[in-house]
Amino acid sequence: MSEAPTLLAGMKVLSFCHYLQGPAASQYLADMGADVVKVEPPSGAFERGWAGADTFVGDVSAFFLSGNRNKRSLAIDLKTPEGKALALDLIAQFDVVLENYRPGVMDRLGIGYGAAQAVNPRIVYASATGFGSDGPMRDRPGQDLLVQARVGLMAATGDASVAPTPVGCAAVDQHGASLLAMGVLGAYVRALKTGRGARVEASLFNAGIDLQAEALALYYSGGRDASVLRRDRRLATWFHQAPYGVYALAEGFVALSLSSLAAVARALDSEDLAALAALDPYVERDAVAVAVAGALEGRAYDEVSRAFDRENVWHQRVQDYDDLRRDPQAIFNGAFREIPVGDGVATVAGHPLRYDGAAPSRADYALEIGQHTEEVLAEAGLSPDAIRRLAEAGAVTIPNRKACAA
Numbered sequence: 001m002s003e004a005p006t007l008l009a010g011m012k013v014l015s016f017c018h019y020l021q022g023p024a025a026s027q028y029l030a031d032m033g034a035d036v037v038k039v040e041p042p043s044g045a046f047e048r049g050w051a052g053a054d055t056f057v058g059d060v061s062a063f064f065l066s067g068n069r070n071k072r073s074l075a076i077d078l079k080t081p082e083g084k085a086l087a088l089d090l091i092a093q094f095d096v097v098l099e100n101y102r103p104g105v106m107d108r109l110g111i112g113y114g115a116a117q118a119v120n121p122r123i124v125y126a127s128a129t130g131f132g133s134d135g136p137m138r139d140r141p142g143q144d145l146l147v148q149a150r151v152g153l154m155a156a157t158g159d160a161s162v163a164p165t166p167v168g169c170a171a172v173d174q175h176g177a178s179l180l181a182m183g184v185l186g187a188y189v190r191a192l193k194t195g196r197g198a199r200v201e202a203s204l205f206n207a208g209i210d211l212q213a214e215a216l217a218l219y220y221s222g223g224r225d226a227s228v229l230r231r232d233r234r235l236a237t238w239f240h241q242a243p244y245g246v247y248a249l250a251e252g253f254v255a256l257s258l259s260s261l262a263a264v265a266r267a268l269d270s271e272d273l274a275a276l277a278a279l280d281p282y283v284e285r286d287a288v289a290v291a292v293a294g295a296l297e298g299r300a301y302d303e304v305s306r307a308f309d310r311e312n313v314w315h316q317r318v319q320d321y322d323d324l325r326r327d328p329q330a331i332f333n334g335a336f337r338e339i340p341v342g343d344g345v346a347t348v349a350g351h352p353l354r355y356d357g358a359a360p361s362r363a364d365y366a367l368e369i370g371q372h373t374e375e376v377l378a379e380a381g382l383s384p385d386a387i388r389r390l391a392e393a394g395a396v397t398i399p400n401r402k403a404c405a406a
Helices: 023-032 060-068 083-093 113-119 145-152 154-158 171-194 204-210 214-219 261-268 269-276 285-296 300-308 321-326 328-333 372-380 385-392
Strands: 012-016 035-040 071-076 095-097 124-129 198-203 246-247 253-256 314-318 336-341 344-349
Touching: 012 023, 012 083, 012 300, 023 035, 023 060, 023 071, 023 095, 023 124, 023 171, 023 253, 060 344, 071 083, 071 372, 083 113, 095 171, 113 124, 124 171, 145 154, 145 204, 171 198, 171 204, 198 204, 204 214, 246 285, 253 300, 261 269, 261 285, 261 300, 300 314, 321 328, 372 385
Parallel strands: 012 035, 012 095, 035 071, 095 124, 124 198
Antiparallel strands: 246 253, 253 314, 336 344
16 A cells, blocks of 8 residues: 555645646645645636536546546635635644735735735745746736747747747646645745744746756856757757657657767668768757658668667657557556546546555545535534535535525
């Protein structure tokens, strides 16, 4: 049995998060055993009602399922006086507040850092924004694609002068979520040791920069200019030596990593490549890429893979999502989980880490808005009558019960 569910046992997280960065961060914590309570408006968090490619299992958003595992749902109308007071009462009893609203929203709701610290000096208050809590971009919409554009990631992934290319997933959001969870854990450890709370601030903008730490260090430290980003379309990055990139075969593609051109030439038994082996593989990267592409054209993957293995040339077949779902390593790792949802089944990526050789096994979802409202409030010390009055006032939502029920 995995120990992951007990790693953060006792840690209580009140999550005011929507979209992806915040929910994914709190999901990491929930998978490790933190008690994460997702605070939602009566209409539900954004990700309940939207999914890319209109992907719903029954009436449940696959987007919601991707970032809200192992959380309880508490529905509060924070715009009501009773809702605001309730939120502060809960903050006083929790270890962590996690939120990813635009800067200033939580303050306007009356539950910003100052208000939270006043009721709980030990609170770890973590905020994730698009561009930061202050500065010239503070109020601009921060979303993964926009941040990829702003931090140069598109320009480095594709030829910036012709076709800047975004990464084909929400890479900045997911990396930002990891950094946010890391920051929360660091502050929580200090709070346990010293009793001091902390203000943790994360942003997609900084996450997008951190994602490129190696590339940016090479670019700025080397005194480069934008011309260095231009390269043969087969080359994966601007800073690696050729043949580092992706090349067409008779069917499909092969990725070549850090390997000498001489080894590639031996593997492919190519005199043309051997003749280029004395060239500087970075300075002449385009010429090398063209030559490698010519040597691989029309060949079968199994043939070149055996030859590359013989010469210790690092390589991999380029797989699509269908290939990945059948990949023996993905199956062995238990990388995906199938979640029953009504009459359907959703497939989601599981927790990425292993603890004592096993992954967390629990995968619970609050499929109803406010599914745990009564449970969470009762744990916080509210009586059934007090909970009923909050529901009647419209401050909280309880599923399958009319707000004004007697």
